[in-house]
Amino acid sequence: MEDNMKKIKEIIVVEGKDDTVAIKRAVNADTIETNGSAVNESCIEQVRLAQQTRGAIIFTDPDFPGQKIRNIISEQVKGCKHAFLTKKEALPKSGRGIGVEHASPEAIRNALKDAQLMDEEASEEISQQDLIDAGLIGGPGAKERRERLGTILKIGFTNGKQLYKRLKMFQISTETFYEAMIQINQEENHE
Known part of the structure; x- marks a missing residue:
């Protein structure tokens, strides 16, 4: 070593x-x-x-x-x-x-x-509706977007149900979440 x-x-x-x-x-x-x-x-x-x-x-x-x-x-x-x-x-x-x-x-x-x-007692900032609106739950490309979000935020890949809990446990702020989503949207627009 x-x-x-x-x-x-x-x-x-x-x-x-x-x-x-x-x-x-x-x-x-x-x-x-x-x-x-x-x-x-x-x-x-x-x-x-x-x-x-x-x-x-x-x-x-x-x-x-x-x-x-x-x-x-x-x-x-x-x-x-x-x-x-x-x-x-x-x-x-x-x-x-x-x-x-x-x-x-x-x-x-x-x-x-x-x-x-991880913080089990984190406050709820990001809602399930935010995840749906961001195209992370249901719909075409949701899995790939969740995978990219997990990489950007360094919280790992999750399925739709786990994502909400993981964001909450890591206390991901709405600001950090939306910055990551802007990055994902920009990447998708350049493909």
């Missing part, structure tokens, strides 16, 4: 051994492996201790099982930060699958640098 690698104070929660290897290629950090989506009480206790002593960053794959793990841990251990990769960053060069283990060291470092704290 290189001496000039950035040391991460928090302990990073990942899904498995291959994710740990990828993390250690990118940064100097300790990890906790959940070993899949059946997160047991022992793992939750490890994450809880990590959060109390050094802080924890949940960094799971950008897919359904990864989101399930993120949700299980978030519900039981408050105050964790969250790091996200886009699906494109988590695709393998060849073969199948999607995951942290396929991401470049640079993508991993960027995701960790942008790790954010």
Whole structure:
């Protein structure tokens, strides 16, 4: 391991051994492996201790099982930060699958640098109607727009139902939301 690698104070929660290897290629950090989506009480206790002593960053794959793990841990251990990769960053060069283990060291470092704290008690600023009006729920291109919004805001990809909750949890202001939507609209107009 290189001496000039950035040391991460928090302990990073990942899904498995291959994710740990990828993390250690990118940064100097300790990890906790959940070993899949059946997160047991022992793992939750490890994450809880990590959060109390050094802080924890949940960094799971950008897919359904990864989101399930993120949700299980978030519900039981408050105050964790969250790091996200886009699906494109988590695709393998060849073969199948999607995951942290396929991401470049640079993508991993960027995701960790942008790790954010979720706030379950955030005030409601952005409404469901705002999401519908912005073309993020229902209609043609909604999935692609949500994916782009998640990348711009660094909150990860969500389905329509999750988007509202994720915006609320990260306390995304209406101003930040609308700035991101302006960027998305400008990009679409230049295609």
